[in-house]
Amino acid sequence: NAGVMQNPRHLVRRRGQEARLRCSPMKGHSHVYWYRQLPEEGLKFMVYLQKENIIDESGMPKERFSAEFPKEGPSILRIQQVVRGDSAAYFCASSPRQGSGSPLHFGNGTRLTVT
């Protein structure tokens, strides 16, 4: 049973370009979460999605960032017009159902470097 799959593992973008990060949840999981980790810091919540719905985006920057989890295919975190401050590791996690006790399963993250 494959875990949470994120790709690419590393992504380099120049300032002003777009970054698209992909996340395929574990089989049978319909809840996806995105977190951002700046160097030497803990993970910060960005957004929580179920299939075709954004449930909580309270951690998403108001501009340039968007996320989707379509009916078919992976969840996508999209960052438009990237800036140096967007350089970070972006983690996706999934869970099988709603419920605070369900543990989150994390992917290995995508390290975004903006040059």
Place this chain on the structure above:
Amino acid sequence: AQTVTQSQPEMSVQEAETVTLSCTYDTSESDYYLFWYKQPPSRQMILVIRQEAYKQQNATENRFSVNFQKAAKSFSLKISDSQLGDAAMYFCAYRSGAQGAQKLVFGQGTRLTINP
């Protein structure tokens, strides 16, 4: 809003010895969950141990155990018989028990070094 604080940026321990990592949190809720995650250099986030706030008994997983002090809002992790493979960043995390609550709130992390 809930906060999680790890006051030890770095810790080190001799192989085979025991080490305790500290974590405190702030919340007004009575129902919640607490977690310890391990992040080795591979960057993967690995769940180490989980504690339900309504359970008085401290959770244990092999060499890993917690000291959960609800009144003090403290949730420390004890690693017994430390092994070289335990070297990693360790993150304490909080999750509300409210219906629909999903997001984890993480502490800043503690970097654990194991000395051979």
